[in-house]
Amino acid sequence: MSSIGAYLRNLPHAGIVLSLVSAALLGCRGDYHDCPAIPPARRAALPRRLSETGLFVAKDKLAPDVRPYNPAFALWSDGAEKRRWIALPPGGVIDTRDMNEWIFPEGTRLWKEFRRDGVRVETRLLQKIGPREEDWAAVAYVWNAEDDDAEASWEGGTNVRGTPHDVPAGDQCFGCHGGRRSRVLGFSAVQLARTASDGTVDLPSLAREGRVSNPAPESLTIPGDTVERAALGYLHANCSHCHNQARPEADGPRCYDPDNGMDLRLLLGDLGSVASTAAFRTTVHLESRRDQMRKRMGSREYDVQMPPLGTERVDAAGLAAVDAWLRRY
Numbered sequence: 001m002s003s004i005g006a007y008l009r010n011l012p013h014a015g016i017v018l019s020l021v022s023a024a025l026l027g028c029r030g031d032y033h034d035c036p037a038i039p040p041a042r043r044a045a046l047p048r049r050l051s052e053t054g055l056f057v058a059k060d061k062l063a064p065d066v067r068p069y070n071p072a073f074a075l076w077s078d079g080a081e082k083r084r085w086i087a088l089p090p091g092g093v094i095d096t097r098d099m100n101e102w103i104f105p106e107g108t109r110l111w112k113e114f115r116r117d118g119v120r121v122e123t124r125l126l127q128k129i130g131p132r133e134e135d136w137a138a139v140a141y142v143w144n145a146e147d148d149d150a151e152a153s154w155e156g157g158t159n160v161r162g163t164p165h166d167v168p169a170g171d172q173c174f175g176c177h178g179g180r181r182s183r184v185l186g187f188s189a190v191q192l193a194r195t196a197s198d199g200t201v202d203l204p205s206l207a208r209e210g211r212v213s214n215p216a217p218e219s220l221t222i223p224g225d226t227v228e229r230a231a232l233g234y235l236h237a238n239c240s241h242c243h244n245q246a247r248p249e250a251d252g253p254r255c256y257d258p259d260n261g262m263d264l265r266l267l268l269g270d271l272g273s274v275a276s277t278a279a280f281r282t283t284v285h286l287e288s289r290r291d292q293m294r295k296r297m298g299s300r301e302y303d304v305q306m307p308p309l310g311t312e313r314v315d316a317a318g319l320a321a322v323d324a325w326l327r328r329y
């Protein structure tokens with residue numbers, strides 16, 4: 001849209017033409033479930049097999065530069081069990097000047113492994129393949145029947161390895177990961193704020209090892225009582241990558257852009273009180289939004305359900321946590 005827009009502004013009667021063309025283009029953005037296809041060059045940037053991505057050096061033995069971490073608030077994925085790892089390039093430093101949107105160095109890799117009903121189904125990879133903020137490639141690797149390697153699946157899959165688990169297609173990854181400037185959603189100041197006692201990566205270890213350009217504030221706590229913190233954390237982890245007011249500009253199809261005024265992020269500048277959080281300001285104190293949240297979180301109907309992808313089962317515990325908070329207003 002931007003380049004066409006710039007061209008049109010230089011023509012006579014540009015205003016009228018521009019608005020007609022914008023209307024047509026908005027129409028073209030179409031159904032919110034459509035995402036742009038992943039270009040071949042981006043596909044080629046990732047290896048075909050998980051064993052070639054540098055996660056393991058032998059069966060289930062982590063490479064020396066790969067570090068486990070656990071976000072404080074997890075994405076519900078129909079109850080799948082997950083493990084997560086990060087590898088920063090040698091000497092690589094995360095640009096944390098904007099504490100809400102960490103910008104990772106080229107060569108960064110993050111993996112997330114999924115088990116469903118005890119079966120290892122997929123391992124997802126996000127890799128920074130260039131210097132620009134948007135230079136990320138992402139794909140899921142589906143494990144083979146021998147459970148000794150996994151293969152990149154750009155098309156995704158349904159009911160993999162005899163489980164009810166579905167694997168998202170490569171273009172869907174950015175339906176969620178493309179919604180935040182960082183592109184990385186669970187390795188952040190808010191998500192790593194609690195001190196890890198098990199040797200996994202946390203904010204103090206990142207600062208100690210010189211991996212962040214600016215250290216995070218020492219006391220970083222989510223406001224509110226137990227009920228409020230649980231709901232705010234849940235909405236941040238499960239909804240804010242789409243529902244925020246700082247979504248990176250994107251041409252082409254809508255790709256899960258909600259296009260409304262909701263913002264469910266926990267932002268570092270907003271943690272003084274519950275009433276100053278984006279979730280409170282843009283949704284929770286509004287009755288119609290509270291009703292919609294309950295209805296959509298409690299649905300798994302196409303066109304209604306929230307989140308609109310990556311899940312086929314309602315998260316009863318998550319819904320109860322959010323509902324317990326909503327009922328206070």
Ligand code: HEC
Nearest residue numbers: 074075110112124126138139140173176184185186187310
């Ligand atoms: C429904 C939204 C959604 C979709 C679709 C999705 N992700 Fe994620 N992903 C998240 C969220 C939220 C997190 C952080 C929370 C967590 O790890 O539980 C995350 C975490 C990750 C991580 C760990 C690094 C990080 O960003 O925190 C990787 C790697 C990853 N996803 C890869 C993928 C790939 C590859 C795909 C597509 C095959 C994909 N994801 C599809 C929402 C999504």
Ligand code: HEC
Nearest residue numbers: 032175176238239242256257258260292293296306307308
């Ligand atoms: C993958 C992106 C994505 C995620 C994740 C997501 N949403 Fe949405 N949400 C959308 C889109 C797109 C729409 C617009 C749907 C439409 O036009 O019907 C929407 C619409 C909504 C609406 C209706 C807003 C209104 O004013 O009518 C609510 C409420 C909502 N989402 C709540 C949530 C909650 C709560 C979560 C987390 C549990 C969540 N969403 C997660 C993309 C997302």
